[in-house]
Amino acid sequence: MGAGTTPRSDGSDAPLVVVGWDQAVADHPVAREVLDAMGGGARGGAIRKQLLAAPYGWPQDAVDAALVALHGIGHLTATRNGHPLKTAQLDQTAINTTEFRAEKVRLTRAQLVAIRSLFSKADVRARGGEEGALAAKFLAALHKLASEAGGSAPLPAVPAPVWLDQLGPLTGNEHLLAIYEARDDIEASIAAWERLAERARKRSPVWELATALSRHVVGELDVAEAAAAHLDGDATWSRLDETAREEIRRDVGLTLPQPLQVQTTDALSKALDARSLSAWQSGIDAVPGRAGKAMTEAVRHLPPDDPPVTTVAVRRGTLDDETAVQD
Template sequence: ADLIFEQKQAQLLQNALLLNDTNNLIVGKKSKTGDSLLEGRILSVIFLIEQLPKDGSGSRIKSNETTIAELLLDNIIESSDAFRSKIKGLIKKLVDENVLMVVGDEFKLQTKVGAEWEKEYTTQAVKLNNSGDDLIQGLRNEKIIYFFRDKTKAVKILQGNSKQIRDFEIWDKAERPVTTHKLNVWIRDGWNENESTVLNEIREEGADAPLAYTYVKKFRDQDLRSAIIQFLAAEKTLDAKGQPSSPEEEQARKSMETRKGLAKIEIEDLIGKICLESVVFLSGGTKVEAGTIKDNIEEALHSIADRQFPDFKGKADYKDWDKALGKALQGDPDALKKIGWDKEPKDHPVAIEILRFIGNGTKQGKEIRNHFIRSPYGWSQDAIDTIILLLRNTEHISTLEPDLNQAKIGNAAFKKEIHTLTAADKIKLRKIYQDAGISCKPGEEFLHSNTYLNQLKTLAESIGGDAPKPEPVNIQFLKDIENLDGNERLLRILDEQEDLKAKHKDWKQKAALIEKREPNWSLLVELANYANSGESMEKLKKEIDAIRDNRLLLQEPDPVYNKLTDIT
């Protein structure tokens, strides 16, 4: 096919389709023998392919290795493998010499614009090699971490019979990871740290520490460095040159994008080979050898799950917590039978730990959850919520939240109960409230204790105060009851129910009487101020003052009404 080039050479030059520089390059190569002659033929074919028109669909013959070799074949009968291999090697040589540039899967003759891009690329590569260690290290670390994250993206760590999911992280920071919630595999490498130093640190952590390590050894360093420089130099060249404004620039840009893509493939291939040789350790120094690097990391994560959550398997590792939770939400006292627990809820290991954590104070639901979800427990939220609900249903803990469900547990405050109420006690409490005009649903006994006590205080305030009302009622005993919490308050109301009911009845009657007599008292005082003086009136005023001074508004018979009759 390159014979066509020779036949059309003069015409191509005359029509300015073939530049003198390109012609001289091809002729110079062909004037020699051996590889140089074959290189000239390669350049001729590539030039001719570039001149071919596209068909109606926009497709054309591609100047790739296969097409170039086929167009240069002299003998189609004998095996062409050796010839094709020779062509492939010479094309690579021409690319390395910047005579050709790679554009996708094709090869193009280098242009003046392409040479300018090549010069920019070389400048960037030299700069990176001399002072780009931070960028090189950053990209190397990024690719190493990506390799391990990609290798483990399908790994699932399930702990215990209940198959509790354990989230994990491929840790890439310099500081030690926090081992309270997620499992961690700490990636260390030979570019940043000496292997013996890292191994000593791993041993010093101890065999109980919940941490796994992967050490990436430093090898193929120069190959990897070279590929990273090629990638970064191509990237910086693309940024520096910006968007193309001519076909030549478009071609040069595509060539640089191809170079960047090939460098990326080379980096990822090298990273893969390097990382596959990594060694996985457990804290304490045990080497994990389960198979592939993925197998080793997965095995290490299973091992550290038991280290990080030692209080899981013996206390909360039960299947079907979700079913038990559903029953607890319905108020079923036998909800734990769904997980195979036939004893009292308060005796379950999870309940014992939750009651111990609440202690003598008050804890919010989110505090309880956060405490037991983390190490050393690692309990599921369903397990924690189920026990909270059951302890509340059985009155071993109390909360002001009347309609407790999973959504409200987080913000609800819980207190451990020392005293418990029977069903009969609750019925009595609701009857006390009912007699006071307060509607109370089952389970709202504590909530409406506030309503009941507030009602008593309001009545007390209404029957005492400024003269002629009686002296203010001492309600300290109500405040004492109010200061109690949970079942202790309810039991006190039951203990003092007769006195409380009597006071409620008495105060309510007096409040009604005061409400009736106060308007008459106000009228009596006003009339006395306008009445004429005289002996009989002075006597009446003294009697009015006596009602005030002696706080006789509630005296029987009604002293105010009689005096109002006298003054009118």
């Protein structure tokens, strides 16, 4: 590779064809030396320093071209400040401070195309050479979609497939290969989770409204039941037969409401049409007054020969000792 040459950086299988090399990139003499100089991993600046010095004395353009080409076909990972670089981000100005590592796993062009297609199903758009840099974003999109597909009851549990956890610790081409090998499960899960998420978005507001409405009904039931218990303990009320008591409860509006039916959207709609939330609250507020009216009606329903009911005013005060109690 001569000075001023620029390899193709679009994920091509033959990025060095512009310099007359149409064989495997890793077999090019410069590429082999770059891989050897890198060892387990090294910064671009260190690789340049070694290959630009004796006994190599190569031009920097040749070293940079090999690094870009090897990264473009997935033979190297390139990270800066801990973040993977897309192929388009790796230019000569970035090489010096970029950390390079050789990939043990090699992916074919067909595999990379399939991975990009899979990414797009989760709305992660990747061009050639961007697969590794966007793998973490794709994984985050899967987690987000899974979280939207479930939740607390009555929603189903959040999906947690084994393969999703297994993808987490991987990086580089190992990560991409694992995604490729799990592509059938991933694609099926994306479709299923999207359906569940859409149902949750449509049905959750209905459930929340039904829950809020049911709280109002419970409030009226509690107050009405307390009022009924108070009447049952009254001596005048107990003199009436059940027919008379039921008639009074009906007349003053103290009959217990029927349990609210909100199991379906249609049932909820009918319940709201029949009685608004404000009407439920008004009913709750009116219960004490209705109970007093029921007592008045109970007196009127007593047979004529029953002794009259006399109201006695009791003087309030505090008894200080036993003598006061006796008096």
